[in-house]
Amino acid sequence: MEEILEILEDNARISFDDLAKLTNKKVEEVERIVKQYEKKGIIVKYKTLINKERLKEERGVVALIEVNVTPQKDVGFDQVAERIYRFPEVKSCYLLSGTYDLLLVVEGKDIHTVASFVAEKLAPLSSVKGTVTHFMLKKYKEDGVVLVKDEKNKRLAITY
Amino acid sequence: MVSERVEKIPPSGIREFFDLVLGMPEVISLGVGEPDFITPWRIREKAITALEEGYTSYTSNKGLQILREEISVHLERKYSLSYHPDREIVVTVGVSEGLDLSLRAILDPKDKVVVISPYYVAYPALVELNLGEVIYIETEEKDGFKINLDKLKRAMKIKPKAIILNYPSNPTGVTYTKEELEDIWEILEKEDILIISDEVYDELTYSGKHIPFPSLKRAKKRTVLLNGFSKGYAMTGFRLGFACGEEKIISAMTKIHSFSMLCAPIISQLAGREALKAQKEVSLMRSEYQKRRDFIVKELNSLGLSTHLPEGAFYCFSSIRKFKLNSLDFAKRLLMEEKVAVVPGRAFGKIYDDYIRISYANSLDNLKEASIRLGRFIEKIN
Ligand SMILES: Cc1ncc(COP(=O)(O)O)c(C=O)c1O
Numbered sequence: 359m360e361e362i363l364e365i366l367e368d369n370a371r372i373s374f375d376d377l378a379k380l381t382n383k384k385v386e387e388v389e390r391i392v393k394q395y396e397k398k399g400i401i402v403k404y405k406t407l408i409n410k411e412r413l414k415e416e417r418g419v420v421a422l423i424e425v426n427v428t429p430q431k432d433v434g435f436d437q438v439a440e441r442i443y444r445f446p447e448v449k450s451c452y453l454l455s456g457t458y459d460l461l462l463v464v465e466g467k468d469i470h471t472v473a474s475f476v477a478e479k480l481a482p483l484s485s486v487k488g489t490v491t492h493f494m495l496k497k498y499k500e501d502g503v504v505l506v507k508d509e510k511n512k513r514l515a516i517t518y
Numbered sequence: 519m520v521s522e523r524v525e526k527i528p529p530s531g532i533r534e535f536f537d538l539v540l541g542m543p544e545v546i547s548l549g550v551g552e553p554d555f556i557t558p559w560r561i562r563e564k565a566i567t568a569l570e571e572g573y574t575s576y577t578s579n580k581g582l583q584i585l586r587e588e589i590s591v592h593l594e595r596k597y598s599l600s601y602h603p604d605r606e607i608v609v610t611v612g613v614s615e616g617l618d619l620s621l622r623a624i625l626d627p628k629d630k631v632v633v634i635s636p637y638y639v640a641y642p643a644l645v646e647l648n649l650g651e652v653i654y655i656e657t658e659e660k661d662g663f664k665i666n667l668d669k670l671k672r673a674m675k676i677k678p679k680a681i682i683l684n685y686p687s688n689p690t691g692v693t694y695t696k697e698e699l700e701d702i703w704e705i706l707e708k709e710d711i712l713i714i715s716d717e718v719y720d721e722l723t724y725s726g727k728h729i730p731f732p733s734l735k736r737a738k739k740r741t742v743l744l745n746g747f748s749k750g751y752a753m754t755g756f757r758l759g760f761a762c763g764e765e766k767i768i769s770a771m772t773k774i775h776s777f778s779m780l781c782a783p784i785i786s787q788l789a790g791r792e793a794l795k796a797q798k799e800v801s802l803m804r805s806e807y808q809k810r811r812d813f814i815v816k817e818l819n820s821l822g823l824s825t826h827l828p829e830g831a832f833y834c835f836s837s838i839r840k841f842k843l844n845s846l847d848f849a850k851r852l853l854m855e856e857k858v859a860v861v862p863g864r865a866f867g868k869i870y871d872d873y874i875r876i877s878y879a880n881s882l883d884n885l886k887e888a889s890i891r892l893g894r895f896i897e898k899i900n
Contacts, residue, residue, distance in 0.1 A: 365809070369882075376813065376882075376886070379812060379813045379816045379817070380809045380812055380813050380882075381809075381812075382812050509556055511554050511555070511556055513550055513552055513554070513754075514540065514550070515539050515540055515542075515545055515547040515549065515550065515859060516536050516539040516540065516547055516549035516550060516859050516861065517549070517550055517551040517552060518551050518638065518639045518640075518688075518861070518865065
């Protein structure tokens with residue numbers, strides 16, 4: 359991946375100034391390149407990775423849902439998938455190889471909310487043959503970042 | 519009680535400053551001579567497994583056969599250098615021990631050893647502990663801190679027994695091209711001198727390719743190549759290195775090592791074997807350092823701390839001549855007033871009191887915050 363994208367993927371809040379210094383480019387050039395990525399839809403959105411494990415307040419529940427579907431003639435899985443990923447409760451939706459077809463990440467305020475989403479919205483779809491819901495108990499690592507443990511370097515503050 | 523030779527080594531005037539830094543919480547330290555990365559997980563995991571499997575014994579003095587073989591293959595693959603794993607490689611407790619062994623193996627009292635300044639602090643101390651005499655060749659900012667060939671020729675008149683080279687260099691980050699090394703070798707080849715080449719930062723070379731000294735034509739026989747896992751692999755705490763050279767000198771070094779150290783720790787040796795396979799992790803760390811270098815050098819120059827672009831290692835050797843403070847006062851005030859630590863240049867040679875060493879083995883966030891504080895400090899003293 360291009361260097362600018364790599365840096366932004368790790369830190370979306372970096373300034374154009376710093377980005378230019380890190381990549382040995384002019385500020386204007388970096389700005390132009392980033393705008394291009396945005397226009398082409400390569401950069402879709404800048405978001406923040408929140409460690410909800412550390413949030414004291416109510417943090418809702420996350421469920422991974424395996425879905426088995428009947429593909430539709432001609433359009434295959436895409437149309438069925440669209441019926442499903444359009445639900446605002448569905449945060450992510452992937453088509454997988456293996457024993458089931460779609461994997462959904464669904465968030466809700468509690469178990470009941472997710473359960474009723476499955477029972478009332480997802481399962482009734484005619485192309486859905488079956489679902490298996492897994493509630494997430496703990497996040498250890500997300501997007502390459504370990505969430506549960508601070509790994510600090512233990513070196514001395516000054517050495518030759 | 520303490521021997522004359524130990525008494526004679528001047529206590530580091532910087533020690534007091536180091537203690538000051540170590541006693542101060544919440545310092546942003548640009549004074550650290552080791553990676554801020556923790557050893558890559560696959561290497562740590564190997565060490566854990568080694569313990570679980572009960573690898574807790576001595577190894578052969580030379581080091582584990584399998585590790586020496588892998589080091590040999592690594593040097594062949596990376597630099598087309600061939601060292602025989604049984605006769606020309608000894609595994610050491612860091613480059614530090616390799617340095618000591620090579621000096622102990624060759625020095626008789628009053629033998630002379632050339633050290634290039636600014637130098638890594640262990641060089642002169644180890645020469646003196648081994649009863650040798652240090653001949654300094656001082657490099658200057660105007661030459662980009664590279665060795666001046668006339669000075670080198672002049673130093674040869676004193677008939678030194680050895681010269682210690684170090685590139686990429688601590689503290690300047692300077693490294694040499696093949697042509698520059700050939701010019702140096704042309705002078706050294708004519709002399710009866712052993713080259714001790716400390717290349718512990720070889721993996722951290724940013725522009726061009728690292729050229730090991732023994733890879734120069736006919737130089738291999740005359741060189742002891744020292745390297746290790748501390749910097750490139752972020753394994754300082756494992757204390758693992760190796761020395762390569764002619765059978766005669768390596769076996770002399772191994773003889774000393776077999777009495778004074780016995781062997782390098784087996785767990786570290788097994789981890790080191792895994793490390794040689796972790797080239798991807800090494801290159802990720804290298805590109806991270808390079809980004810930080812590009813960032814910090816621009817910051818420093820724009821703050822008026824004139825700084826050469828370091829081509830390797832993770833240090834900037836920045837000039838503070840403008841500010842009318844010597845390096846120790848500069849560092850002390852910067853520490854007290856802005857809680858940023860750097861190493862005063864005088865630690866690397868008396869005449870470098872107009873410089874500070876800045877280590878960019880630190881997170882970008884810290885480097886940024888440190889530059890803001892440096893800026894504030896400079897405004898104040900200017
Ligand atoms: C130039 C140089 N040589 C040798 C060493 C020591 O390395 P090791 O950890 O392998 O003993 C260092 C560490 O700072 C260094 O900067």
